[in-house]
Amino acid sequence: xxNQELVKFVKEARNRGFDDIQIKEVLLKNxxxxxxxxxxxxxxxxxxxxxxxxxxxxxxEVLKQIEKRANKNMxxxxxxxxxxxxxxxINSKKLKSQSEKLDDMFIxxxxxxx
Numbered sequence: 001x002x003n004q005e006l007v008k009f010v011k012e013a014r015n016r017g018f019d020d021i022q023i024k025e026v027l028l029k030n031x032x033x034x035x036x037x038x039x040x041x042x043x044x045x046x047x048x049x050x051x052x053x054x055x056x057x058x059x060x061e062v063l064k065q066i067e068k069r070a071n072k073n074m075x076x077x078x079x080x081x082x083x084x085x086x087x088x089x090i091n092s093k094k095l096k097s098q099s100e101k102l103d104d105m106f107i108x109x110x111x112x113x114x
Contacts, residue, residue, distance in 0.1 A: 006032065006040040014044070017076040056081075 006027070013023045020041065027037050058066070063077075070080035 002039045002043045003036055006036055007043050010040050010044045015076065017078065 009027075010023055013026075014020075024037055024041075028034070066080055066084075067077055070077050073080060073083075075083065
């Protein structure tokens, strides 16, 4: 039987941004049986999602700002970055769909866009 306290701990640690390896190390150091740990991880296994993996390098100041925003929004840093990218993609679609304004009459006369 799965230990509900352990399941709750794993879920909370994941929500705080810790990966599975870090969580397992802490549990093993605190003498939790490996079988119980594996059962808890199996119980909390997130549903499979097919995602593209992207590696980015951030300046430490930018990362601090993202962490601050993530804490404010009660998200992990990864979830916050996904949210920022998703919103950016949606906003860029909106901008492209709006008609472009040309401030130069000469360019508008010879432009292929009608």
